[in-house]
Amino acid sequence: MVALPVLDRKVIRDLKRLWAQVLAIALVMACGVMTLILAQGAYRSLSETQKTYYDQYRFGHIFAQAVRAPDHLKERIAAIDGVAAVEMRIVRSAILDIPQMAKPAAGIALSLPSGRKPAVNRLYLRAGRLPEGSRTNQVALDSRFAKAHGLNPGDTFSAILNGKKLNLEITGIILSPEFIYALGPGDLVPDDRRFAVFFMAQSAMEGLFDMKNATNDISLRLLRGACTPCVLEKLNRLLKPYGGTGAYKRKDQQSHAFLDAELTQLSAMAKVLPPIFLLVSAFLVNMILSRLIALEREQIGLLKACGYSSWSVAGHYAKLVSFIALLGVGIGSVAGNYMGKLMTQMYAQYFSFPFLVFDDSLDLYLIAAAISLIAALGGAFSSIMKAARLPPAVAMRPPAPPRFRSFLSFKSKRVRLLSQLSTMGLRHLLHNPVRSLLTSLGVSFALALLVSALFLTNSMDHMINVAFNKAETADARLTLPDDKAPSVLDDILRLPGVLTAEAYRQEPVILRFGPKEKRVAITGRPTNANLSRILDLDERAIQMPRTGLMLPTHLANQLGVKPGEMVTVELTKHNSVERQVRVSGTVTSYMGISASMHIDALNALVPTGPRISDLAINIDRTRLDDLYDAVKETPGLGGIAMQMLSREKFRELMDQSFTSMLVAYITIAVIVAFGVVYNAARIQLSERGRELASLRVIGFSKQEVFHVILVEMAMIVLLAQPMGWFIGYAMAAGMIQGFASDLFRVPLVVLPSTYAIASFVILTAALACALIVRRRVGKLDLIKTLKTRE
């Protein structure tokens, strides 16, 4: 057996002796390692999966829609410089009727070329085969919807396509890179049961939708290094005569945008959270090691007097610190690996991938270990250097007594604002202002983490309340496949269970102001609209002005336009006719970036005259089934968006994900708060053992002596509260900024109760620490402490 060098034995014994503090620091460090591995691991897996999927299944780079583009346009599009492949197809909405489900499901039907694989956006076939060109009633169905309803190849379901009710046979179950994240009309989160994507043969769809030799949806793949803006411009020019609504890049494709937002969040998490934990643990290492070295001053002197070099002394303490770091890395790696796999699997369920590329490479763990070691040794650096530089003769003498300033000392000795015990606590606190402040900052980080997690429920609640109780109060929205005359409203009102109905018009446009332009829709709203209202900047419902455009603030800011100014409106569906319209105001909107106009003003603006494109309805809930049946049987309806169900689904998903997120954040915050407070208290106890023992000898009770420690800890923890609230608020604001997109924005709402709950958790953790430390105050050995030299 090889005998362990004596100094290494000392390392092991020191670690055993300081186990509680070592563990506390290692756990904080583990949080950093865990979040790094979890976020970075999930990020890598997800982005690698995305990349592989996109490449293998030729996900498009550019997308465009038109009213009716002739097939022969394909050659001219393919001839645009930089275009690698073109696919043109028919895409239409549908209403589905699924056996055993009363609610109608919304669907989207896409055409597949006959006799060949699509050049862009290929399908992954999970089961069965693709539909045959000659058969009009065969479909390949999206696997999530199939799974949700237990549908298999060979099964059938009915759907209303272009007003015709068809019985469709499932030939295959597929996944598509275009629909990794598939959102139904009016939905806020995916609902597998109520939204279906299915593919039919091109020839079948041409017949069904009266689109012989014509298409309405174009996707392109580009060559490497192609000039995207040039392609976009040329494509738009080609599509303009055919009602092209404007081509857009991959980043604006819905499924991709959602997936990308998730990836951005993961990568932000990997960049923001681990440094916080590592900084806190570096500080804790600094605190514990400087105390240890102060206590072992004479031992250091002795080691050097015996002939140990400064380097071996430094190495001795570096080993101790490295062990703490490696313990943290070990715990964090195991937890991070486990949580990372869990999270990636969760993503795989939420997003629809045919396969998952697990990126579990060793380098991530090595990086985590290296960063943790650097953080720990960085925190320990000054103390280690102090030990290395200490001349043996000086080391063997006791250090000079600390000098205190006469803060809180009163000239008139009669004034007794604070007891001497409180004065002791406060002076000690101020004696080490940097350390006290950093300790407080450490606690405030724990608090900030909680605030930044808890506020999300406030913001979401607020957003849901504004969006659903104030702005969009309709139970459902019925879309019409083509704009119809306003008289349709009467037909809809006659449907069973429809209590009220309001007609709206959607018009795709390009808004231009100066050099900036934005592709959006203008919603035409009726007077006294009740089911879909616009809100002023104070979130109060207001009447739609008779003239002018109302813009969501997010859109107005993007365009840089202010109320009173004129914007150019290009009507993309109507030969790109341009009109000048005054912006009459800005409105609050958390979802989408639709502009609004009075429907009469919009009707006057568009050459076709009065039209409606969708209807908001309120439903008598006792007659829901009748309505569902009627909708499923009514030709002429493009689709139905059940907003009442979307809300429930959204809430359900939020509650699920928030609960697990909150548990994780509370655990982490408690670990950090505990680690910081416990170490600070133990160090205090060690530094002041002599003082405290003196107090006990003089006749102070254990409770009174504990009070001295408590005053200092309480000050640190209390100071951390406003700091933590502030940092938490700033973190929340940063997160909100990160979330903001054209799809939705989350308002920044932090309720007082959120601060209170966060503080309660932290104060409870601190109190638990205090009680542990209190037991140690009780165990002070008076005689031994007082009769030894400091």
Place this chain on the structure above:
Amino acid sequence: MPAPVFIADNVTKTYTTNEVEVHALRGVSMTLFEGEMVVLLGPSGSGKSTFLNILGGLDNATFGSVSFMGKNLTDFSESNLTRYRRDYVGFVFQFYNLIPSLNAWENVALTTEIAKNPMDPQEALELVGLGKRSSHFPAEMSGGEQQRVAIARAIAKRPEVLLCDEPTGALDTQTGTLVLEALQRINLELGTTTAIITHNTAIQQMANRVYIFKDGAIESTHENETPKQPSEVAW
């Protein structure tokens, strides 16, 4: 005849560490009278500190009894011992044990705040000759000055007994003399019963009575008819 303050009867103290029994005290009996100054002499490990700690309520006897003004200390609970130290006992140790974050006046005020009938902290500091140093912190004072603050802190509550464990152990002759003078002055002016532990044989000359400890027991005892002034003691 002055009244007895402490009556120690056959006090025995045994420590058991790592299954080895150490007999720190082997049946010590002693009576301390009101207002007298005694010196406990002896080599280190002779049991004098253990005995003083038991008198001061910092430690318990394994066997035997100690009565303080008629009450049996051996029956006291932990909290009663805390009360006892707070109200009746002043301690002075070799290493001063001042609170570094409190100045001289505040260190003394630490005890006067919790005592029943304390003197003014300033008065206590003047008694030890440090009236002008009251706003200085421990780090700004010499060892002798710090020890005198410790004495002022111990006597400011007007304790019945003052227990000093090697009060001059860390000091040079000159400053040691100043500390002893302060102790003697308090003993004479306030009539505080004072017990001083030392291994410096010269100091015994200023005591009324001297006990010499050896191997956990009192080896001999003698009285001084005319105690000397600290300045007359050569050490």
